[in-house]
Amino acid sequence: MEAKKVIPGGNSILSKRPERYSGKIWPTYFKKAKGCEVWDLENNKFYDFAQMAIGASILGYSNEDLNKYIKKKIDLGITTTLNSFEEVDLAKKLLKLNPGFRGVKFARSGGEAMSVAIRLARSVNDNRQEIAFSGYHGWFDWYLATNLQTKKNLNEHLLPGLDTLGVDKKLKGSIHPFSYNNTSELSKLIKKNKKIGVVVIESARYDYPEKNFVHKVNKICKQNNLILICDEITSGFRVSNTGAYRKIGFRPDLVVYGKGLGNGFPITAVVGKKKIMNAAKISFISSSNWSERVGFCAALKTIELIENKKVWKHIDLIGKQIKKGWQEIFEKYDLDISVSNFLPLVTMKLNYGNKNNLILTYFIQEMLKRNFLVSASVYISYSHTKKLVERYLLESDKVFKKIAYLLKEKNIKKEINTNIRSESFKRL
Numbered sequence: 313m314e315a316k317k318v319i320p321g322g323n324s325i326l327s328k329r330p331e332r333y334s335g336k337i338w339p340t341y342f343k344k345a346k347g348c349e350v351w352d353l354e355n356n357k358f359y360d361f362a363q364m365a366i367g368a369s370i371l372g373y374s375n376e377d378l379n380k381y382i383k384k385k386i387d388l389g390i391t392t393t394l395n396s397f398e399e400v401d402l403a404k405k406l407l408k409l410n411p412g413f414r415g416v417k418f419a420r421s422g423g424e425a426m427s428v429a430i431r432l433a434r435s436v437n438d439n440r441q442e443i444a445f446s447g448y449h450g451w452f453d454w455y456l457a458t459n460l461q462t463k464k465n466l467n468e469h470l471l472p473g474l475d476t477l478g479v480d481k482k483l484k485g486s487i488h489p490f491s492y493n494n495t496s497e498l499s500k501l502i503k504k505n506k507k508i509g510v511v512v513i514e515s516a517r518y519d520y521p522e523k524n525f526v527h528k529v530n531k532i533c534k535q536n537n538l539i540l541i542c543d544e545i546t547s548g549f550r551v552s553n554t555g556a557y558r559k560i561g562f563r564p565d566l567v568v569y570g571k572g573l574g575n576g577f578p579i580t581a582v583v584g585k586k587k588i589m590n591a592a593k594i595s596f597i598s599s600s601n602w603s604e605r606v607g608f609c610a611a612l613k614t615i616e617l618i619e620n621k622k623v624w625k626h627i628d629l630i631g632k633q634i635k636k637g638w639q640e641i642f643e644k645y646d647l648d649i650s651v652s653n654f655l656p657l658v659t660m661k662l663n664y665g666n667k668n669n670l671i672l673t674y675f676i677q678e679m680l681k682r683n684f685l686v687s688a689s690v691y692i693s694y695s696h697t698k699k700l701v702e703r704y705l706l707e708s709d710k711v712f713k714k715i716a717y718l719l720k721e722k723n724i725k726k727e728i729n730t731n732i733r734s735e736s737f738k739r740l
Contacts, residue, residue, distance in 0.1 A: 327366045333687065334676045336730040345373035347695035350685065359684050361704050364691040367546055367657065370572030370627075371617055372695025378575055381613045382606060391604040398608035405615060406583050409554040410567060415589025417582045419602055422545040422570035423450030425580035426512075428597055429566045430454050432584065433510040433539040435591035440509025442486045444501050445469075447514035449543055457483035465489050471735045493521055495528035502536055510539045515556040516547045518652045518659045518689075526561045533563075539588065545570035545580070550627055550656035550692075553619045575614045579607030623694045624656075630692045630701060631655025637705035644709075645716035659689040670724050671715055673733045678711040 316322040322329060330338035339352035348360045350373070364370075371378065385398075403416040417432075419425040426449045434441050448470045449455050458465040459476045461484060466474050469489055488505060490497040492513075502508055511533055515521075533540040542564035547556035549572045557564055565588055570580040617623070635651050635658050642649045642660075652659040662668040672688055679686040684704060690696075718724035 325366070327363065331731070331734060333362075333733055334673055334680070334730040335733075337677060337680060338730075339680075339685075347372045347374075348693060348700070349373070357683060358680075359700060359704065361679075361690050361696075362685040362687040363689070364693045365576055367571040367691045368574070368576045369693055369695075370549060370623060371575045371614065372693045373576070375575060375617070377617060378610065378613050382577065382610055385605055385609045388605075390606050391601075395603060396605040396608055398605060398612060399603070402581075402608045402611050405612065406569070406581055409615075410558075410583050412585070413567070413583045413589075414586035415584055415592070417589070417592055417597060418607070419580045419582070419599070420578040420607060422568070422580055423452050424599075425545070425568045425570055425582050426450045426541075426543065427452045427454065428592075429541050429568050429582045429584075430510065430512075431595055431597060432582070432588050432591050433541060433566060435595050436588050437509030437537070437539055440507050442488065442505055442507040443510045443512060444488045444490055444498060444505075444508050444538075445512040446490050446492050446498075447512075447517060447543060449512055449514075453479050453483060454487060458487040458489055460484035461487075492519075493525045495525055495532065498529065498532060502532060502538070508538065510541065512541045512543060513562070514543045514546060515560055515562055516551075516654045518657065519654050521560060523561070530561070530563045539566065540564045541566045541568065543568050546657065547654070548572060549615070549618055550624060552624050553615070572618075573614065574607055574610040577607055577610030577614075579611045581611075621694060626694055627656050627692045630696045630698070631658045633698060633701050634658050634690055634692070634705070637701070637708070641705070641709050641712050645712055647712060647716055647719075656692055657689055658692065662688070664719075667719070667724070669733050669735075670728065671719075673728055673730065674715060674718070674724055675708075675711055676733065677728060677730055678714070679707060682707045682711075 330340045339356065339358065341353050343351045343353055343355065348364065350358050350360050399418065406416050407413055417428055419428055430443065443454065446469065456474065456476055456479050459474055460479060460481060468491065488501045488508065490501055513529065540563065542555065542557040542562050544555040544557065544567055548569040550556065551559050555567050557567060566582060566584040568582050573579050573581065632655060635655060638651050638660055648663040650661045652661065662671055664671060676686055684707060715724065718727055
């Protein structure tokens with residue numbers, strides 16, 4: 313309550329608001345963190361099987377090798393009138409990891425980087441400013457403007473209840489959503505709206521795209537001279553030492569990296585083809601803190617550790633372990649819950665309609681008692697071990713056994729001792 317008196321909404325990021333978990337009992341604030349362990353202000357220790365800093369901590373919290381390296385760099389100074397040479401080193405590294413691209417621009421948040429990518433893409437297709445998109449791509453006007461057309465446009469891609477207060481009304485009708493794995497929707501949009509010049513898509517988030525979808529997206533973009541932007545903010549470095557787009561088969565003109573790129577240190581990057589990136593020489597794209605040293609150094613060291621430890625292979629193994637464990641639990645107790653196939657962000661999909669949030673709230677409540685932070689998804693990190701996952705699944709089994717019983721008895725709500733979680737923005 314103290315936070316809400318001084319910070320509108322209570323904090324700076326929607327995904328960390330306690331109302332999205334179990335408002336009255338969620339720990340909310342942390343004192344310290346290490347690996348996948350988090351201590352709250354009362355020194356209670358929890359294992360993070362929820363969001364791992366909303367996917368930013370791909371190596372785990374307070375990674376010793378990374379922190380030691382960064383501390384040395386901080387002592388040398390993080391920003392001056394001159395530039396950090398590590399910016400050039402990081403650009404070269406990202407271009408090496410992404411063959412066929414010729415330029416890089418850096419920012420410090422995912423939303424900023426996506427807006428840079430949009431600006432660059434529009435600069436090339438100057439007479440075709442409209443955008444077709446699928447998935448979640450940040451909070452900036454270009455994205456939220458889709459809800460000017462109808463307030464339901466972002467229901468499938470982000471969450472219900474998103475108002476367009478403060479969004480430029482002139483953007484109405486210029487931002488067009490299409491469903492993941494639905495190329496007929498995209499084809500119809502392109503035929504109907506000749507001013508669409510940019511297609512934005514998440515390479516992968518909760519599920520991998522179907523092969524035919526990837527093929528057709530590539531084909532549609534090539535035939536219609538559309539700039540394809542692959543948003544790798546969630547998926548980047550989690551299925552390989554670069555973007556998921558390469559494994560999946562997308563052929564983008566621009567790729568956007570974030571989250572895992574700096575293991576929690578703010579750094580994002582837009583990597584693109586020469587013709588498009590050259591627009592950055594003309595279009596004004598600049599910000600003071602984009603030049604500070606720590607972000608570049610964090611990314612260089614994080615990529616080094618990811619490659620040396622082959623972090624993506626560990627993430628895949630842990631993802632398979634959690635998915636298999638969940639499936640066995642849901643089958644054992646005859647629960648109508650499926651599991652996503654994008655293992656780095658393995659997700660349970662509940663099929664109980666308006667009871668979904670009741671089930672998740674009870675799951676969160678009971679797992680908190682067992683010292684686990686949980687949600688419907690697990691952002692897997694290098695710090696999650698096979699042994700700890702076994703313990704997590706053992707405790708999850710006990711809770712879902714009770715959930716199955718409560719659903720049959722139709723009294724699960726009576727067993728919940730906190731407010732029911734909600735995805736709605738308005739409720740917050």
